[in-house]
Amino acid sequence: MEGIVDFFREPWTFEFMQRGLLAAAIVSAVAAVVGSLVILKGMAFIGNALPHASFGGVAVAFALGENLYVGGGIAALLTALAIGYISRRGVIRNDTAIGIIFVGAFALGILIVSRQDNYTGDLFSFVFGNVLAVNWNDVWLTAAVAAVVLLIVLLFYKELLFNAFDPTMAQASGLPVAWIEYGLLVLLALVTVIALQTVGIVLVVALLVTPAATAQLLTRRLSTMMLVGAAIGVASSVVGLYVAWYADVSASAAIVLTATGAFIVAFLFAPGRGAVWRGGAGSA
Amino acid sequence: MTERADGPSAWALDIRDVSAGYDGHEALDSVTFRIEPGCLAGLVGPNGAGKSTLIKVILGMHKPWSGEVSVFGRAGKPRAGSVSYTPQVDLVDWQFPVTVSDVVLMGRYGGLGVIRRPGARDREIAAAALERVRLTAMAGRQIGELSGGERRRALIARALTQQGDLMLLDEPFAGLDAAAQHDLISLFQSLVEEGKTLFIATHDLSCVDEDFDHAVLLNKRIIAFGRPADVFTPESLNEAYDRHLMVVRSDQSTFIGL
Structure with a gap:
């Protein structure tokens, strides 16, 4: 019995694990809330583009000796606004515009990094994430940004819901849909910045999409989808860090794969909607 | 016709000389027509006739190049709550x-x-x-x-x-079976009896002819408007749809189609 308690308690006797858990839990919760809107609006590709684009800003900041997060944040924000602007112009397809911009910004990052002699693991951790290396400053910054994002979602929940469900009607009702679209992109950029250190550029989209998609299979309303998604994100962080601790594997990969596992379970067994209950009929 | 607070002279919808379009392509050409309060009115015309553009102009979602839209005697962008709207179901x-x-x-x-x-x-x-x-x-x-x-x-x-006392409905019948469509028309008629004015974009000419009070036949410009029986003449339909449509009327029902 005591062995079991020790098993569960041991990882958290280390402060870097406590910090890592706190950062991962905060990020995955807020990512699931914003991610719910992202998947309902079919913006998963943008969710993947912003972290990649932010690498350009991280590299520029690195070369200039500035704060890497500020650099990444500015790049993510500029990319979000550029995507919003181009897709509103409607000259080329939305996903084409996204592809052009984010690969360009990412390539700029690689270009700059390739000229750096003091290429360090610090920069590398942005690509794959290193949640166990966060310091308390990082944790507080993450918590502050997450609080701002959640407050905005709470205040403008009505607008975000209406615009995501039925943008035509929202516009006809006099809602400022263009501002809502830009606002959502800015929220996405903020989540991207705080998610970079937790899971890294490559896996940010997983925190946005996977817990939210799992929650969609289990809920019938946006508000509960956001709450359940956040809970799944937090649970994935806890389980993922245990796996990382005892199996000595990458924490970010373990967190993401735990979330993936939860999705597969929900996809198969979600009450009334899982593949198992529906059988092979495939009817709606 | 029902007596209204803002006077019986106010049209539910008064469209005057409205031209509109996108990126230089004209979708509506000097469109002028009026709809009286408390009636069930249909907006018909072929695909690309400008029906959705017209609805967006009335809602104030799309700015016309020229012309004026008045809803119950009030010109300009409608206030929140004066016009109700239902988009196409596939949106x-x-x-x-x-x-x-x-x-x-x-x-x-x-x-x-x-x-x-x-x-x-x-x-x-x-x-x-x-x-x-x-x-x-x-x-x-x-x-x-x-x-x-x-x-x-x-x-x-x-x-x-x-x-809103004016309700704009975009293609409410699309994809419905006959029974469900009949249900919907009964609902529309009872809403009209309660004083609402309904302006409904639809492809179902026969239904407008049988059950509606008013029809607007549009193909970029107004081909005809008024009572359905006056609007759906072979000549007007031919002009709007650029092909010959058959019009068969019996006591209870109408068939308009190919």
């Missing part, structure tokens, strides 16, 4: 996690202003609208669980919560 994401009552309540959002949440009064109005379209029993269902006819009724309930 709505039916898999979205919202309940039927959530959707109906959205009709109140436009009048609330930013940040403010719907209150008890808004919920009462939404509940009454659900009752009106006989969907109270479905209030807690996810919107995608409704049948085709129920989905239209849910969107109409949402339009009712906007409490």
Whole structure:
């Protein structure tokens, strides 16, 4: 019995694990809330583009000796606004515009990094994430940004819901849909910045999409989808860090794969909607 | 015709010389017509005739190049709550996690202003609208669980919560079977009896001819407007659709088509 308690308690006797858990839990919760809107609006590709684009800003900041997060944040924000602007112009397809911009910004990052002699693991951790290396400053910054994002979602929940469900009607009702679209992109950029250190550029989209998609299979309303998604994100962080601790594997990969596992379970067994209950009929 | 507070002379909808389009392509050419209050009016015309553009112009979502739109005697962009609207069903994401009552309540959002949440009064109005379209029993269902006819009724309930005296409905009959369509027309007729003015874009010419009070035949410009029997002449239809449509009228029913 005591062995079991020790098993569960041991990882958290280390402060870097406590910090890592706190950062991962905060990020995955807020990512699931914003991610719910992202998947309902079919913006998963943008969710993947912003972290990649932010690498350009991280590299520029690195070369200039500035704060890497500020650099990444500015790049993510500029990319979000550029995507919003181009897709509103409607000259080329939305996903084409996204592809052009984010690969360009990412390539700029690689270009700059390739000229750096003091290429360090610090920069590398942005690509794959290193949640166990966060310091308390990082944790507080993450918590502050997450609080701002959640407050905005709470205040403008009505607008975000209406615009995501039925943008035509929202516009006809006099809602400022263009501002809502830009606002959502800015929220996405903020989540991207705080998610970079937790899971890294490559896996940010997983925190946005996977817990939210799992929650969609289990809920019938946006508000509960956001709450359940956040809970799944937090649970994935806890389980993922245990796996990382005892199996000595990458924490970010373990967190993401735990979330993936939860999705597969929900996809198969979600009450009334899982593949198992529906059988092979495939009817709606 | 029902007597109205703002005078019987005010048209429900008065479109004067409206031209509009996108990126230099003209979609509406000097469109002029009027609809009296308290009638069931149909907007018909071929694909690409400018029906959706016209609806957007009336709603103030699309600025016309020239001309004027008046709703109940008031020109310019309509106030929140003066015009109710129901978009085409295929513009709505039916898999979205919202309940039927959530959707109906959205009709109140436009009048609330930013940040403010719907209150008890808004919920009462939404509940009454659900009752009106006989969907109270479905209030807690996810919107995608409704049948085709129920989905239209849910969107109409949402339009009712906007409490506009003029209701614009874009293709409410698309994809419905005959029974569901008949149900919907009965609902429309009873709304008209309660004083609403309904302006409905549709492809179903026969239905407009049989059941509507008024028809507007559009193909970029107005081909004809007035009583359906006067509008749907072989000549006008030929002009609007650029092909010969058959018009067969009997006592109870009409067939207009190829």
